[in-house]
Amino acid sequence: MEVTVTINGDSHSHDVEPRTLLVHYIRDVVGLTGTNIGCDTSSCGACTIHVNGESVKSCTMLAAQADGQDLLTIEGLADGDVLHPMQESFRQCHALQCGYCTPGMVMAAVSLLDENPSPTEREVRIGLEGNLCRCTGYHNIVKAVLHCAEAQS
Amino acid sequence: MIPAAFDYVRAGSAEEALAALAEHGDEAKLLAGGHSLLPLMKLRLATPAVLVDIGRLSDLSYINDAGDHLAIGALTRHRDVETSELVRSQAGLLAEATSHVGDPQVRHRGTIGGSVAHGDPASDLPSVLLAMRATLVVQGPGGQREIAVDDFFTGFLETALGDDELLTEIRVPKMPDATWGFQKFNRRAQDWAIVGVSAVVGHASAGVGLVNMDSIPVRATGVEAALAGGASAADAAAAAAEGTNPPSDLNAGPEYREHLARVLTRRALEAAGR
Numbered sequence: 001m002e003v004t005v006t007i008n009g010d011s012h013s014h015d016v017e018p019r020t021l022l023v024h025y026i027r028d029v030v031g032l033t034g035t036n037i038g039c040d041t042s043s044c045g046a047c048t049i050h051v052n053g054e055s056v057k058s059c060t061m062l063a064a065q066a067d068g069q070d071l072l073t074i075e076g077l078a079d080g081d082v083l084h085p086m087q088e089s090f091r092q093c094h095a096l097q098c099g100y101c102t103p104g105m106v107m108a109a110v111s112l113l114d115e116n117p118s119p120t121e122r123e124v125r126i127g128l129e130g131n132l133c134r135c136t137g138y139h140n141i142v143k144a145v146l147h148c149a150e151a152q153s
Numbered sequence: 154m155i156p157a158a159f160d161y162v163r164a165g166s167a168e169e170a171l172a173a174l175a176e177h178g179d180e181a182k183l184l185a186g187g188h189s190l191l192p193l194m195k196l197r198l199a200t201p202a203v204l205v206d207i208g209r210l211s212d213l214s215y216i217n218d219a220g221d222h223l224a225i226g227a228l229t230r231h232r233d234v235e236t237s238e239l240v241r242s243q244a245g246l247l248a249e250a251t252s253h254v255g256d257p258q259v260r261h262r263g264t265i266g267g268s269v270a271h272g273d274p275a276s277d278l279p280s281v282l283l284a285m286r287a288t289l290v291v292q293g294p295g296g297q298r299e300i301a302v303d304d305f306f307t308g309f310l311e312t313a314l315g316d317d318e319l320l321t322e323i324r325v326p327k328m329p330d331a332t333w334g335f336q337k338f339n340r341r342a343q344d345w346a347i348v349g350v351s352a353v354v355g356h357a358s359a360g361v362g363l364v365n366m367d368s369i370p371v372r373a374t375g376v377e378a379a380l381a382g383g384a385s386a387a388d389a390a391a392a393a394a395e396g397t398n399p400p401s402d403l404n405a406g407p408e409y410r411e412h413l414a415r416v417l418t419r420r421a422l423e424a425a426g427r
Binding site: 115 | 155187232342
């Protein structure tokens with residue numbers, strides 16, 4: 001079936017099998033490999049992207065469901081060489097260790113602040129419950145999100 | 154993990170969805186947000202030959218004040234339920250429990266109707282609908298019918314929905330003055346409840362629904378009867394596991410679940426001010 005999506009502002013159109021998962025479409029068909037696959041069971045959040053401005057786990061959505069929708073992946077977050085404030089906060093707060101969860105963590109965090117621009121530390125921890133960091137580096141991730149919220153206020 | 158191959162049909166209206174169901178019968182499954190069905194399909198525990206995508210039927214996404222109840226469209230996303238002022242003020246238990254479904258990403262896609270129609274005894278929302286005595290509105294080839302939530306769950310992942318029927322609306326009685334408590338016990342963030350309890354206490358009656366205490370979502374009838382007889386929270390909660398048949402899995406055996414049901418019911422009732 002024909003699927004047309006906008007990813008990071010660019011239109012993409014491909015013929016795919018109906019069972020193609022969105023994350024496989026993004027990585028294998030379009031070639032944007034910044035979105036990672038961790039657990040593949042909608043638990044870990046490594047594959048988090050934005051669909052129409054909201055965080056979604058792209059391993060639990062069909063490419064067919066995304067037809068006609070506006071997607072944002074980690075590659076589309078920065079403005080050229082200028083990092084998005086959340087990426088900059090992750091860098092400054094050293095909010096990553098191995099980095100595998102980072103793209104999904106950043107995309108979830110951006111969506112979190114879109115919905116709640118000044119969260120408490122507890123709200124950040126609960127708001128990121130859909131993202132796992134197997135390095136258990138949560139402390140600095142939470143710091144980075146709070147830092148970003150403060151920088152943007 | 155990749156689902157088995159299927160044909161994909163995108164319904165442009167409820168009528169189109171019903172026509173597709175009529176054509177494909179039990180070969181077809183409805184796809185709403187997909188956050189219950191797609192994980193099962195990826196594990197190949199579900200292998201529908203035809204997937205009828207109803208995710209774009211935006212006219213089934215609404216929360217309306219319908220007099221004595223809230224009318225919630227089956228395709229209303231969890232995110233929209235949990236943030237609705239109307240739900241918060243008229244059915245606080247539903248808003249609170251919905252905020253515990255999955256995680257934010259799941260709630261951006263998952264729908265109340267999809268969750269309920271999935272009929273999973275480990276889901277949070279059926280316990281709320283049982284406690285609040287909701288009614289489910291279903292459309293089929295013969296027209297519309299209403300199903301009381303007590304008659305809706307018929308077996309493990311099975312409901313009273315026919316193969317040719319579509320859940321369209323959930324009617325939740327407005328209970329602005331009721332007090333309530335929601336308890337969900339799990340070991341890790343975002344896990345399914347090992348046991349959960351929804352309790353709502355109105356001036357005339359109380360309702361208590363249980364999560365993961367049987368092969369279907371069940372009501373704690375012993376607790377409700379004790380409360381009607383004037384029992385305290387602690388005394389009523391002692392009956393929480395009566396008549397249930399809790400499952401055994403790697404998280405807990407039946408005895409531990411029965412213990413959790415009693416403790417969580419007491420906490421839920423105390424939160425509701427009993």
